[in-house]
Amino acid sequence: MERTFIAIKPDGVQRGLVGEIIGRFEAKGFTLVGLKLLVASQELAEKHYDIHKERPFFKDLVSFITSGPLVAMVWEGDGVVASARRIIGATNPLTAEPGTIRGDFAVSIGRNIIHGSDAIETAQREISLWFTDAELANWELTIKPWLVE
Ligand code: DAT
Ligand code: MG
Numbered sequence: 001m002e003r004t005f006i007a008i009k010p011d012g013v014q015r016g017l018v019g020e021i022i023g024r025f026e027a028k029g030f031t032l033v034g035l036k037l038l039v040a041s042q043e044l045a046e047k048h049y050d051i052h053k054e055r056p057f058f059k060d061l062v063s064f065i066t067s068g069p070l071v072a073m074v075w076e077g078d079g080v081v082a083s084a085r086r087i088i089g090a091t092n093p094l095t096a097e098p099g100t101i102r103g104d105f106a107v108s109i110g111r112n113i114i115h116g117s118d119a120i121e122t123a124q125r126e127i128s129l130w131f132t133d134a135e136l137a138n139w140e141l142t143i144k145p146w147l148v149e
Helices: 011-013 018-028 042-048 058-065 082-089 102-106 118-132
Strands: 003-008 030-038 068-076 114-116
Touching: 003 018, 003 082, 003 118, 011 018, 011 058, 011 068, 018 030, 018 068, 018 082, 018 102, 042 058, 042 118, 068 082, 068 118, 082 102, 082 114
Parallel strands: none
Antiparallel strands: 003 068, 003 114, 030 068
16 A cells, blocks of 8 residues: 655644644545654754755755654555645745645745655655654554545
């Protein structure tokens, strides 16, 4: 079953948006299989954003993401990787569509509230970076027949 890694960044936690954001994925019909609040270490943050290490904003990005608690999650469902990216919206919140999380709650690219894996392979890498197997639950929503034909 397809899974994606989602993180509510320190700005989303500080702004009290944890419940709102989790609620959107729940209401959509995806399944929460991993959840924890933590302050990411420098090492974890650098690994997570490794692909951006040559970019001019890398240092600020790592320092921001390690600046306070974030909520790390794994969500499961058919097509969840691409769908979560659409729920999240464009990287720049000013161009993110209204109705998306970034479009509804943010104004600045450096404070865009939430991370979501950009592809299935990225999701696998990020999930294993942030979670152990024991921290992930294999379970099925009892209402699944009401969500999936
Ligand atoms: P996304 O988070 O939508 O996957 P990304 O992977 O291109 O976007 O970049 C990772 C994060 O880095 C992004 O959420 C915010 C920050 N970032 C990206 N481009 C930036 C820029 N031009 N200036 C400052 N921060 C930037
Ligand atoms: Mg990205």
